[in-house]
Amino acid sequence: MQGTRGSVAKLGTREKILEAGLKVIHAHGFNGCSIEDITEVAGVPKGSFYNHFDSKEAFAAEVLGIYEGVGDWVSSLDTNKAPLARLRDYFKGASFAFKAAGFKRGCLMGNLASELSDSSELVRKVLVRRFARWHRAIADVLREAQSKGEVSENIDADQTARFLVNSWEGALIQMKVSRSNQPIDDFLKMAFASLKPLDHPGPKTR
Amino acid sequence: MQGTRGSVAKLGTREKILEAGLKVIHAHGFNGCSIEDITEVAGVPKGSFYNHFDSKEAFAAEVLGIYEGVGDWVSSLDTNKAPLARLRDYFKGASFAFKAAGFKRGCLMGNLASELSDSSELVRKVLVRRFARWHRAIADVLREAQSKGEVSENIDADQTARFLVNSWEGALIQMKVSRSNQPIDDFLKMAFASLKPLDHPGPKTR
Numbered sequence: 001m002q003g004t005r006g007s008v009a010k011l012g013t014r015e016k017i018l019e020a021g022l023k024v025i026h027a028h029g030f031n032g033c034s035i036e037d038i039t040e041v042a043g044v045p046k047g048s049f050y051n052h053f054d055s056k057e058a059f060a061a062e063v064l065g066i067y068e069g070v071g072d073w074v075s076s077l078d079t080n081k082a083p084l085a086r087l088r089d090y091f092k093g094a095s096f097a098f099k100a101a102g103f104k105r106g107c108l109m110g111n112l113a114s115e116l117s118d119s120s121e122l123v124r125k126v127l128v129r130r131f132a133r134w135h136r137a138i139a140d141v142l143r144e145a146q147s148k149g150e151v152s153e154n155i156d157a158d159q160t161a162r163f164l165v166n167s168w169e170g171a172l173i174q175m176k177v178s179r180s181n182q183p184i185d186d187f188l189k190m191a192f193a194s195l196k197p198l199d200h201p202g203p204k205t206r
Numbered sequence: 207m208q209g210t211r212g213s214v215a216k217l218g219t220r221e222k223i224l225e226a227g228l229k230v231i232h233a234h235g236f237n238g239c240s241i242e243d244i245t246e247v248a249g250v251p252k253g254s255f256y257n258h259f260d261s262k263e264a265f266a267a268e269v270l271g272i273y274e275g276v277g278d279w280v281s282s283l284d285t286n287k288a289p290l291a292r293l294r295d296y297f298k299g300a301s302f303a304f305k306a307a308g309f310k311r312g313c314l315m316g317n318l319a320s321e322l323s324d325s326s327e328l329v330r331k332v333l334v335r336r337f338a339r340w341h342r343a344i345a346d347v348l349r350e351a352q353s354k355g356e357v358s359e360n361i362d363a364d365q366t367a368r369f370l371v372n373s374w375e376g377a378l379i380q381m382k383v384s385r386s387n388q389p390i391d392d393f394l395k396m397a398f399a400s401l402k403p404l405d406h407p408g409p410k411t412r
Contacts, residue, residue, distance in 0.1 A: 032325065105324065113379045115321055118233070163393065169379055170375040176319060178334065190365065190366060190400065
Protein backbone atom coordinates (compact mmCIF):
# COMPACT_ATOMS: atom_id res chain seq x y z
CA MET A 1 0.00 0.00 0.00
CA GLN A 2 2.79 2.36 0.92
CA GLY A 3 4.41 1.70 -2.46
CA THR A 4 1.16 2.32 -4.34
CA ARG A 5 0.44 5.51 -2.46
CA GLY A 6 4.02 6.60 -3.01
CA SER A 7 3.90 6.20 -6.79
CA VAL A 8 0.52 7.94 -7.02
CA ALA A 9 1.97 10.85 -5.09
CA LYS A 10 5.01 10.83 -7.37
CA LEU A 11 2.80 10.92 -10.46
CA GLY A 12 0.97 13.88 -8.99
CA THR A 13 4.18 15.78 -8.36
CA ARG A 14 5.48 15.09 -11.85
CA GLU A 15 2.25 16.35 -13.42
CA LYS A 16 2.19 19.40 -11.16
CA ILE A 17 5.73 20.30 -12.22
CA LEU A 18 4.91 19.82 -15.91
CA GLU A 19 1.78 21.97 -15.71
CA ALA A 20 3.61 24.69 -13.79
CA GLY A 21 6.54 24.47 -16.22
CA LEU A 22 4.22 24.96 -19.18
CA LYS A 23 2.84 28.16 -17.64
CA VAL A 24 6.15 29.54 -16.42
CA ILE A 25 8.19 28.73 -19.57
CA HIS A 26 5.38 30.04 -21.79
CA ALA A 27 5.35 33.31 -19.84
CA HIS A 28 9.09 33.84 -19.31
CA GLY A 29 10.91 31.64 -21.83
CA PHE A 30 13.20 28.71 -21.12
CA ASN A 31 16.20 30.73 -19.99
CA GLY A 32 14.00 33.40 -18.43
CA CYS A 33 12.96 31.14 -15.56
CA SER A 34 14.72 28.89 -13.09
CA ILE A 35 13.78 25.43 -11.91
CA GLU A 36 12.97 27.04 -8.58
CA ASP A 37 10.48 29.39 -10.31
CA ILE A 38 8.75 26.29 -11.68
CA THR A 39 8.70 24.21 -8.50
CA GLU A 40 7.45 27.27 -6.59
CA VAL A 41 4.44 27.63 -8.92
CA ALA A 42 3.93 23.84 -8.74
CA GLY A 43 3.95 24.05 -4.95
CA VAL A 44 6.52 21.28 -4.62
CA PRO A 45 10.01 21.24 -3.06
CA LYS A 46 12.76 22.37 -5.43
CA GLY A 47 14.64 19.14 -4.86
CA SER A 48 11.76 17.06 -6.26
CA PHE A 49 12.43 18.34 -9.80
CA TYR A 50 15.39 16.03 -10.38
CA ASN A 51 13.46 13.06 -9.02
CA HIS A 52 11.30 13.34 -12.11
CA PHE A 53 13.39 14.98 -14.82
CA ASP A 54 17.00 14.46 -15.88
CA SER A 55 17.61 18.07 -16.82
CA LYS A 56 15.86 21.35 -17.51
CA GLU A 57 16.36 20.65 -21.22
CA ALA A 58 14.69 17.23 -21.02
CA PHE A 59 11.91 18.89 -19.03
CA ALA A 60 11.34 21.50 -21.77
CA ALA A 61 11.05 18.70 -24.33
CA GLU A 62 8.36 17.07 -22.16
CA VAL A 63 6.55 20.37 -21.66
CA LEU A 64 6.34 20.71 -25.45
CA GLY A 65 4.72 17.28 -25.46
CA ILE A 66 1.85 18.41 -23.20
CA TYR A 67 1.41 21.82 -24.90
CA GLU A 68 -1.92 21.79 -26.66
CA GLY A 69 -0.87 24.02 -29.47
CA VAL A 70 -3.22 25.26 -32.14
CA GLY A 71 -1.85 22.44 -34.33
CA ASP A 72 -3.74 19.90 -32.27
CA TRP A 73 -7.08 21.53 -33.01
CA VAL A 74 -7.09 20.95 -36.75
CA SER A 75 -8.47 17.42 -36.60
CA SER A 76 -11.16 18.42 -34.11
CA LEU A 77 -12.74 21.01 -36.41
CA ASP A 78 -16.29 20.79 -37.74
CA THR A 79 -15.96 19.00 -41.06
CA ASN A 80 -19.45 20.16 -42.10
CA LYS A 81 -17.90 23.57 -42.65
CA ALA A 82 -16.24 24.26 -46.03
CA PRO A 83 -12.49 23.47 -45.75
CA LEU A 84 -11.12 26.96 -46.32
CA ALA A 85 -13.63 28.60 -43.97
CA ARG A 86 -12.77 25.90 -41.42
CA LEU A 87 -9.09 26.70 -41.72
CA ARG A 88 -9.68 30.43 -41.48
CA ASP A 89 -11.94 30.02 -38.44
CA TYR A 90 -9.33 27.82 -36.85
CA PHE A 91 -6.65 30.51 -36.98
CA LYS A 92 -9.20 33.15 -36.04
CA GLY A 93 -10.34 31.05 -33.06
CA ALA A 94 -6.77 30.75 -31.85
CA SER A 95 -6.40 34.51 -32.07
CA PHE A 96 -9.17 35.03 -29.48
CA ALA A 97 -7.07 33.22 -26.90
CA PHE A 98 -4.10 35.47 -27.68
CA LYS A 99 -6.27 38.57 -27.43
CA ALA A 100 -7.55 37.38 -24.04
CA ALA A 101 -3.92 37.03 -22.91
CA GLY A 102 -3.23 40.69 -23.77
CA PHE A 103 -1.31 39.65 -26.92
CA LYS A 104 1.42 38.22 -24.71
CA ARG A 105 3.12 34.81 -24.62
CA GLY A 106 2.28 33.80 -28.20
CA CYS A 107 2.93 30.22 -29.29
CA LEU A 108 5.12 28.09 -27.03
CA MET A 109 6.35 26.11 -30.04
CA GLY A 110 7.44 29.26 -31.87
CA ASN A 111 8.99 30.72 -28.73
CA LEU A 112 11.07 27.64 -27.94
CA ALA A 113 11.92 27.22 -31.63
CA SER A 114 13.39 30.71 -31.58
CA GLU A 115 15.11 30.37 -28.22
CA LEU A 116 16.40 26.78 -28.20
CA SER A 117 16.76 25.43 -31.76
CA ASP A 118 20.47 26.27 -31.80
CA SER A 119 21.31 25.13 -28.29
CA SER A 120 19.19 22.04 -27.72
CA GLU A 121 19.12 19.19 -30.23
CA LEU A 122 16.59 17.44 -27.98
CA VAL A 123 14.09 20.31 -28.10
CA ARG A 124 14.77 21.00 -31.79
CA LYS A 125 13.94 17.39 -32.69
CA VAL A 126 10.69 17.48 -30.72
CA LEU A 127 9.82 20.69 -32.57
CA VAL A 128 10.62 19.12 -35.96
CA ARG A 129 8.11 16.33 -35.23
CA ARG A 130 5.42 18.62 -33.82
CA PHE A 131 5.63 21.14 -36.64
CA ALA A 132 5.57 18.30 -39.20
CA ARG A 133 2.35 16.95 -37.66
CA TRP A 134 0.84 20.43 -37.80
CA HIS A 135 1.91 20.93 -41.43
CA ARG A 136 0.34 17.58 -42.38
CA ALA A 137 -2.95 18.44 -40.68
CA ILE A 138 -3.19 21.77 -42.53
CA ALA A 139 -2.12 20.21 -45.83
CA ASP A 140 -4.93 17.66 -45.50
CA VAL A 141 -7.51 20.44 -45.17
CA LEU A 142 -5.95 22.25 -48.15
CA ARG A 143 -6.18 19.09 -50.27
CA GLU A 144 -9.82 18.78 -49.28
CA ALA A 145 -10.28 22.43 -50.32
CA GLN A 146 -8.60 21.67 -53.63
CA SER A 147 -10.87 18.69 -54.25
CA LYS A 148 -13.84 20.99 -53.70
CA GLY A 149 -12.46 23.69 -56.00
CA GLU A 150 -11.98 26.21 -53.17
CA VAL A 151 -8.22 26.34 -53.59
CA SER A 152 -6.33 26.28 -56.88
CA GLU A 153 -5.07 22.85 -57.87
CA ASN A 154 -1.89 24.53 -59.04
CA ILE A 155 -0.64 25.12 -55.54
CA ASP A 156 1.43 22.59 -53.61
CA ALA A 157 -0.69 21.78 -50.53
CA ASP A 158 2.31 20.76 -48.41
CA GLN A 159 4.31 23.84 -49.27
CA THR A 160 1.28 26.06 -48.70
CA ALA A 161 0.64 24.43 -45.34
CA ARG A 162 4.22 25.09 -44.26
CA PHE A 163 3.99 28.67 -45.49
CA LEU A 164 0.72 29.22 -43.59
CA VAL A 165 2.12 27.84 -40.34
CA ASN A 166 5.37 29.80 -40.66
CA SER A 167 3.54 33.02 -41.52
CA TRP A 168 1.25 32.45 -38.57
CA GLU A 169 4.23 32.02 -36.25
CA GLY A 170 5.76 35.21 -37.61
CA ALA A 171 2.48 37.04 -37.09
CA LEU A 172 2.45 35.90 -33.46
CA ILE A 173 5.92 37.33 -32.88
CA GLN A 174 4.81 40.68 -34.28
CA MET A 175 1.63 40.42 -32.19
CA LYS A 176 3.86 40.33 -29.11
CA VAL A 177 5.84 43.35 -30.35
CA SER A 178 2.84 45.45 -31.36
CA ARG A 179 0.58 44.22 -28.54
CA SER A 180 -2.21 44.22 -31.09
CA ASN A 181 -4.28 41.96 -33.30
CA GLN A 182 -3.04 43.71 -36.45
CA PRO A 183 -0.44 41.06 -37.41
CA ILE A 184 -3.09 38.35 -37.12
CA ASP A 185 -5.56 40.43 -39.16
CA ASP A 186 -2.83 40.93 -41.78
CA PHE A 187 -2.19 37.19 -41.83
CA LEU A 188 -5.87 36.27 -42.13
CA LYS A 189 -6.40 38.68 -44.99
CA MET A 190 -3.18 38.22 -46.96
CA ALA A 191 -2.48 34.51 -46.51
CA PHE A 192 -6.00 33.46 -47.38
CA ALA A 193 -6.35 35.86 -50.31
CA SER A 194 -3.39 34.10 -51.92
CA LEU A 195 -5.16 30.72 -51.80
CA LYS A 196 -8.08 31.68 -54.02
CA PRO A 197 -7.97 29.95 -57.38
CA LEU A 198 -7.16 32.30 -60.24
CA ASP A 199 -9.01 30.35 -62.86
CA HIS A 200 -11.97 29.07 -60.87
CA PRO A 201 -13.94 31.97 -59.41
CA GLY A 202 -16.55 29.69 -57.81
CA PRO A 203 -16.63 26.19 -56.32
CA LYS A 204 -16.52 23.34 -58.79
CA THR A 205 -19.71 21.40 -59.30
CA ARG A 206 -18.13 18.08 -60.18
CA MET B 207 45.19 65.14 -22.75
CA GLN B 208 44.50 62.59 -20.06
CA GLY B 209 40.79 63.36 -20.28
CA THR B 210 40.74 63.00 -24.04
CA ARG B 211 42.71 59.78 -23.97
CA GLY B 212 40.48 58.51 -21.21
CA SER B 213 37.26 59.12 -23.12
CA VAL B 214 38.70 57.56 -26.30
CA ALA B 215 39.62 54.48 -24.31
CA LYS B 216 36.14 54.42 -22.78
CA LEU B 217 34.55 54.64 -26.21
CA GLY B 218 36.67 51.69 -27.32
CA THR B 219 35.56 49.55 -24.42
CA ARG B 220 31.94 50.47 -24.91
CA GLU B 221 32.08 49.56 -28.59
CA LYS B 222 33.92 46.32 -27.85
CA ILE B 223 31.19 45.32 -25.39
CA LEU B 224 28.43 46.22 -27.84
CA GLU B 225 30.01 44.25 -30.67
CA ALA B 226 30.61 41.25 -28.44
CA GLY B 227 27.08 41.53 -27.06
CA LEU B 228 25.63 41.48 -30.55
CA LYS B 229 27.46 38.25 -31.33
CA VAL B 230 26.80 36.54 -28.01
CA ILE B 231 23.11 37.54 -27.70
CA HIS B 232 22.50 36.62 -31.34
CA ALA B 233 24.01 33.19 -30.75
CA HIS B 234 22.59 32.39 -27.30
CA GLY B 235 19.64 34.69 -26.71
CA PHE B 236 19.30 37.41 -24.09
CA ASN B 237 18.68 35.12 -21.14
CA GLY B 238 20.96 32.44 -22.57
CA CYS B 239 24.10 34.45 -21.85
CA SER B 240 25.50 36.34 -18.90
CA ILE B 241 27.19 39.72 -18.77
CA GLU B 242 30.40 37.82 -18.04
CA ASP B 243 29.99 35.82 -21.27
CA ILE B 244 29.83 39.13 -23.10
CA THR B 245 32.74 40.88 -21.39
CA GLU B 246 34.84 37.72 -21.86
CA VAL B 247 34.27 37.80 -25.64
CA ALA B 248 34.90 41.56 -25.60
CA GLY B 249 38.17 40.98 -23.76
CA VAL B 250 37.35 43.57 -21.10
CA PRO B 251 36.98 43.23 -17.31
CA LYS B 252 33.50 42.18 -16.19
CA GLY B 253 33.25 45.22 -13.96
CA SER B 254 33.57 47.59 -16.92
CA PHE B 255 30.11 46.64 -18.19
CA TYR B 256 28.28 48.80 -15.67
CA ASN B 257 30.59 51.74 -16.38
CA HIS B 258 28.95 51.89 -19.79
CA PHE B 259 25.47 50.41 -19.45
CA ASP B 260 22.80 50.81 -16.78
CA SER B 261 21.47 47.28 -17.08
CA LYS B 262 21.56 44.18 -19.27
CA GLU B 263 18.13 45.22 -20.57
CA ALA B 264 19.32 48.71 -21.57
CA PHE B 265 22.33 47.03 -23.18
CA ALA B 266 20.07 44.74 -25.28
CA ALA B 267 18.16 47.80 -26.50
CA GLU B 268 21.45 49.36 -27.59
CA VAL B 269 22.60 46.14 -29.26
CA LEU B 270 19.40 46.20 -31.33
CA GLY B 271 20.39 49.71 -32.38
CA ILE B 272 23.68 48.51 -33.90
CA TYR B 273 22.22 45.34 -35.46
CA GLU B 274 22.34 45.74 -39.19
CA GLY B 275 19.24 43.75 -39.89
CA VAL B 276 18.03 42.94 -43.34
CA GLY B 277 15.61 45.86 -42.95
CA ASP B 278 18.47 48.30 -43.32
CA TRP B 279 19.39 46.96 -46.74
CA VAL B 280 16.18 47.93 -48.51
CA SER B 281 17.18 51.49 -49.27
CA SER B 282 20.62 50.43 -50.50
CA LEU B 283 19.27 48.16 -53.23
CA ASP B 284 19.87 48.75 -56.93
CA THR B 285 16.94 50.84 -58.08
CA ASN B 286 17.69 50.02 -61.72
CA LYS B 287 16.24 46.58 -61.02
CA ALA B 288 12.46 46.14 -61.28
CA PRO B 289 10.90 46.66 -57.82
CA LEU B 290 9.51 43.17 -57.27
CA ALA B 291 12.71 41.46 -58.46
CA ARG B 292 14.65 43.82 -56.20
CA LEU B 293 12.53 42.84 -53.22
CA ARG B 294 12.81 39.15 -54.00
CA ASP B 295 16.58 39.37 -54.46
CA TYR B 296 16.80 41.25 -51.20
CA PHE B 297 15.22 38.43 -49.20
CA LYS B 298 17.14 35.86 -51.22
CA GLY B 299 20.39 37.70 -50.57
CA ALA B 300 19.71 37.66 -46.84
CA SER B 301 19.12 33.93 -47.01
CA PHE B 302 22.70 33.31 -48.21
CA ALA B 303 24.02 34.72 -44.94
CA PHE B 304 21.74 32.40 -42.98
CA LYS B 305 22.85 29.42 -45.04
CA ALA B 306 26.48 30.33 -44.39
CA ALA B 307 25.70 30.34 -40.66
CA GLY B 308 24.39 26.76 -40.85
CA PHE B 309 20.78 28.00 -40.60
CA LYS B 310 21.43 29.04 -37.03
CA ARG B 311 20.86 32.30 -35.15
CA GLY B 312 18.22 33.72 -37.53
CA CYS B 313 17.18 37.35 -37.12
CA LEU B 314 18.18 39.11 -33.92
CA MET B 315 15.08 41.30 -34.10
CA GLY B 316 12.76 38.30 -34.36
CA ASN B 317 14.65 36.44 -31.64
CA LEU B 318 14.50 39.30 -29.15
CA ALA B 319 10.90 40.03 -30.15
CA SER B 320 10.00 36.48 -29.21
CA GLU B 321 12.10 36.37 -26.06
CA LEU B 322 11.70 39.85 -24.56
CA SER B 323 8.50 41.54 -25.83
CA ASP B 324 6.58 40.47 -22.73
CA SER B 325 9.28 41.20 -20.17
CA SER B 326 11.02 44.35 -21.43
CA GLU B 327 9.04 47.43 -22.42
CA LEU B 328 12.33 49.08 -23.33
CA VAL B 329 13.30 46.40 -25.85
CA ARG B 330 9.72 46.06 -27.12
CA LYS B 331 9.55 49.77 -27.92
CA VAL B 332 12.87 49.68 -29.79
CA LEU B 333 11.50 46.73 -31.78
CA VAL B 334 8.26 48.58 -32.57
CA ARG B 335 10.28 51.41 -34.09
CA ARG B 336 12.71 49.19 -35.98
CA PHE B 337 10.02 46.95 -37.44
CA ALA B 338 7.97 50.03 -38.44
CA ARG B 339 10.98 51.40 -40.34
CA TRP B 340 11.40 48.05 -42.09
CA HIS B 341 7.70 47.86 -42.97
CA ARG B 342 7.84 51.38 -44.43
CA ALA B 343 10.89 50.58 -46.56
CA ILE B 344 9.22 47.46 -47.99
CA ALA B 345 5.90 49.28 -48.52
CA ASP B 346 7.72 51.95 -50.53
CA VAL B 347 9.12 49.32 -52.90
CA LEU B 348 5.67 47.74 -53.18
CA ARG B 349 4.11 51.10 -54.07
CA GLU B 350 6.79 51.54 -56.72
CA ALA B 351 5.91 48.04 -58.00
CA GLN B 352 2.24 49.04 -58.07
CA SER B 353 3.00 52.20 -60.04
CA LYS B 354 4.81 50.02 -62.59
CA GLY B 355 1.97 47.49 -62.78
CA GLU B 356 4.04 44.68 -61.25
CA VAL B 357 1.81 44.37 -58.21
CA SER B 358 -1.97 44.66 -58.16
CA GLU B 359 -3.24 48.09 -57.17
CA ASN B 360 -5.95 46.34 -55.17
CA ILE B 361 -3.54 45.33 -52.43
CA ASP B 362 -2.74 47.51 -49.44
CA ALA B 363 1.03 48.13 -49.73
CA ASP B 364 1.45 48.74 -45.98
CA GLN B 365 -0.46 45.64 -44.98
CA THR B 366 1.39 43.57 -47.57
CA ALA B 367 4.73 44.88 -46.32
CA ARG B 368 3.85 43.90 -42.74
CA PHE B 369 2.70 40.48 -43.92
CA LEU B 370 5.92 39.93 -45.88
CA VAL B 371 8.14 40.88 -42.96
CA ASN B 372 6.13 38.78 -40.49
CA SER B 373 6.09 35.78 -42.83
CA TRP B 374 9.82 36.18 -43.32
CA GLU B 375 10.41 36.20 -39.56
CA GLY B 376 8.26 33.07 -39.22
CA ALA B 377 10.22 31.40 -42.01
CA LEU B 378 13.47 32.16 -40.15
CA ILE B 379 12.17 30.48 -37.00
CA GLN B 380 11.30 27.36 -38.98
CA MET B 381 14.70 27.60 -40.71
CA LYS B 382 16.28 27.24 -37.25
CA VAL B 383 14.05 24.26 -36.44
CA SER B 384 14.52 22.44 -39.76
CA ARG B 385 18.17 23.52 -40.25
CA SER B 386 17.33 23.94 -43.89
CA ASN B 387 16.56 26.52 -46.53
CA GLN B 388 13.11 25.04 -47.16
CA PRO B 389 11.15 27.61 -45.10
CA ILE B 390 12.88 30.44 -46.99
CA ASP B 391 12.20 28.72 -50.33
CA ASP B 392 8.55 28.33 -49.28
CA PHE B 393 8.42 32.01 -48.37
CA LEU B 394 10.02 33.19 -51.63
CA LYS B 395 7.66 31.11 -53.73
CA MET B 396 4.39 31.58 -51.82
CA ALA B 397 4.66 35.17 -50.64
CA PHE B 398 5.71 36.52 -54.00
CA ALA B 399 3.18 34.45 -55.97
CA SER B 400 0.45 36.21 -54.00
CA LEU B 401 1.62 39.65 -55.15
CA LYS B 402 1.05 39.11 -58.85
CA PRO B 403 -1.81 41.19 -60.22
CA LEU B 404 -4.86 39.12 -61.14
CA ASP B 405 -6.11 41.44 -63.82
CA HIS B 406 -2.87 42.73 -65.33
CA PRO B 407 -0.74 39.87 -66.66
CA GLY B 408 1.98 42.19 -67.92
CA PRO B 409 3.52 45.50 -66.86
CA LYS B 410 1.52 48.60 -67.58
CA THR B 411 2.79 50.82 -70.36
CA ARG B 412 1.45 54.13 -69.07
